[in-house]
Every structure is written in structure tokens, then in C-alpha cells.
Amino acid sequence: MGDQRGKETIGRRQLLGLGAAGIVAAGLNAVSRTARAAQGAPTALSPAQALARLKAGNKSYVSHPQLCSVNLAEQRSAVAAHQAPWATIISCADSRVPPELIFGGHGVGELFVARNAGNLVDTATLGTVEYGAAVLGSPLIVVLAHTACGAVQAACDIVTRNATYPGAIGAMIEPIVPAALAVKSDPGDFANNAARASAKRTAARLTAASNLIAGLAGAGKLQIVAAIYDLKTGEVTYLD
Ligand SMILES: [Zn+2]
DSSP, X not given: OOHHHHHHHHHHHHHHHHHXXXXXXXXXXXXXXXXXXXXXXXXXXXXXXXHHHHHHHHHHHHHOXXXXXXXXXXXXXXXXXXXXXSEEEEEOOOTTOOHHHHTTOOOTTTEEEEEOTTOOOOHHHHHHHHIIIIISOOOEEEEEXXXXXXXXXXXXXXXXXXXXXXXXXXXXXXXXXXXXXXXXTSSSOHXXXXXXXXXXXXXXHHHHHOHHHHHHHHTTSOEEEEEEEOTTXXXXXXXX
């Protein structure tokens, strides 16, 4: 608890009170000032530097996973007062795709992560990544798909055999169906092709759905990329 917690709450309330359109109208500098007041300095990394760090981290994870370790106790105390994450990851809830590990063994206070089955962007996730970019100053968003994704396979099964699912699962994976339909006749693995297509659509949706994110991206302060993680090799491949 303490003062910092109170300041964070105020910062978040100010952000949410303004709304995305209001924030753009008020100017991104105002958001940056809110970020500094509420959170301390954001990361100094540029979008390109953040992406290079993720790429180097994944390379280490693939080649020397035993060396990917962090001093969590030291890091915890360093970031307790405020966070300045240098990359935002939208990834699947799949237990085999933990962003902190597959990008090279990152600890607390480094990655701002939103996870759900199928790495989709609903209202909660959109607000989460807006907060990460506009208030916390994260310069990079990665929409991270993965091979053999159960959620994507379920969407493919809707396309191929009109499958149905219990509870909220069907509604949850519905946004993947257009991506699956688009690659239905492509050569190669249907589910993996659909996972790539869905990640690219989701990345494109971020700027289409959010003036806040579009404004930061247009100003060169934020880069958005789609990628796919290979469960077998551990490699992250970036998509065009
Ligand atoms: Zn998945």
C-alpha cells in the first residue's frame, strides 16, 4: 500500500475518466505527464530496441535455456515503487507459452502481459494494452500466437465441421473464425496458418479499434508486431 498505490489509482481514474477519444483530444503529452506523475519514468527503450531485446532473449531461450535466469529478489525490490515495462505481450493462456520465459527469462517489472485463450483482443484486453502504452510507456506490443493452439483449432473445427462448444467457449473463439476462413484453402497446416492469420488481424485491429494506440503508433512511440511461437523449437517468428 502507501502513497504510490494511491497515485496509481488516481492516474488510472484520470485515464479512464477521459476515455480514449478524450485522451487523444487532450493530447498524448498530457497522458505522458500523467504517466510520469503516477508511475515514475517510463522505459528509455525505443520500439526498435525493445523488439531487438525480445529477439535476443528468445535466441538465448532456444540455444541456452539454462542461462535464462534472473535475480528475482533484487528485481522485486527494484520495481516495487513503480513499473516501467518495456514491452507488452498479448499471448495465449496456454501453459506452454509464458512470455517472461520464452523471451529469455525476464523477471518482474519487465513485460506487461495480457493473456487469454487464442490471444484475442476484447474490451478488457484493449484497455489493458492502452494502459500499458499510454500510461506506463511500453513502446512495443507483440500479438503472440503459437503453434498447435487449442483455441485456434476449435475455430478451425467450426469452419470444417460446424463444431459447437459449451459455455462461453464458442463466443470467445468466434473472432478467430474469419481468420480461419481466410486461410482455409491455403497449403500447409490449417490451424497454424489460421493462428498466423488471426495474430495479424488482431495486431491490425489494435490501431483500428483504438485512437489512443493509433496516435502513439503514428507518432513513432509505439510499434505493433504479430508473431508466432513454435511449441517444439521454442522459436518466435515475426509475421509480416
Ligand atoms: Zn493457444
